[in-house]
Amino acid sequence: MAILDQINDDIKAAMKAREKEKLEALRGIKKVMLEAQTAKGAGEGLADEDALKIISKLAKQGSDSANIYKEQGREDLYEQEMQQVAVFESYLPEKMSDEDLTATVKEVIEQVGATSMKDMGKVMGITSKKLAGKADGKDIADKVKALLS
Incomplete structure (x- = not known):
């Protein structure tokens, strides 16, 4: 439905x-x-x-x-x-746990080949589409920054 x-x-x-x-x-x-x-x-x-x-x-x-x-x-x-x-x-899918979010962001970083903060835009674009509705954009950005720093 x-x-x-x-x-x-x-x-x-x-x-x-x-x-x-x-x-x-x-x-x-x-x-x-x-x-x-x-x-x-x-x-x-x-x-x-x-x-x-x-x-x-x-x-x-x-x-x-x-x-x-x-x-x-x-x-x-x-x-x-x-x-x-x-x-x-109540209509949204359950939010991702911190561990799952970290794993997904690491996977995208490896996929894109990101090495520094210059690549944040590429990583954010793919990750945001992949996790639409499952994680907050601010949480995704914070995780990407932490992992690329």
């Missing part, structure tokens, strides 16, 4: 169960996905990889917003944002 279809089914279930916060998060995902589908140059439908990228981006934005709310002492908004992030993350 495509991710968009799954979200539509979950919206119906959340409406029936009267889960207001979950429904709001799901509608947010659907809105962004529909915008991506109808964007200029978009093909037929929305591929699951693109859907995962969208959901991952929404989860990152939500957690960044939640951190800002927490810094400003707005616990009510922090809790609301974190509930939405939890809904977003």
Whole structure:
């Protein structure tokens, strides 16, 4: 089942169960996905990889917003944002462990033949595509920097 279809089914279930916060998060995902589908140059439908990228981006934005709310002492908004992030993350694949991330980055470094920080762009490009949705871009960049230094 495509991710968009799954979200539509979950919206119906959340409406029936009267889960207001979950429904709001799901509608947010659907809105962004529909915008991506109808964007200029978009093909037929929305591929699951693109859907995962969208959901991952929404989860990152939500957690960044939640951190800002927490810094400003707005616990009510922090809790609301974190509930939405939890809904977003339920659709994402499980994050990679640090050991798996290190192994994958080392593998790409050997594959590309990278020897210094000058090669970081090459390594990041391949690694980011390979680990889309499985690891955060910042974590990948930190690992690449550590291994190339």
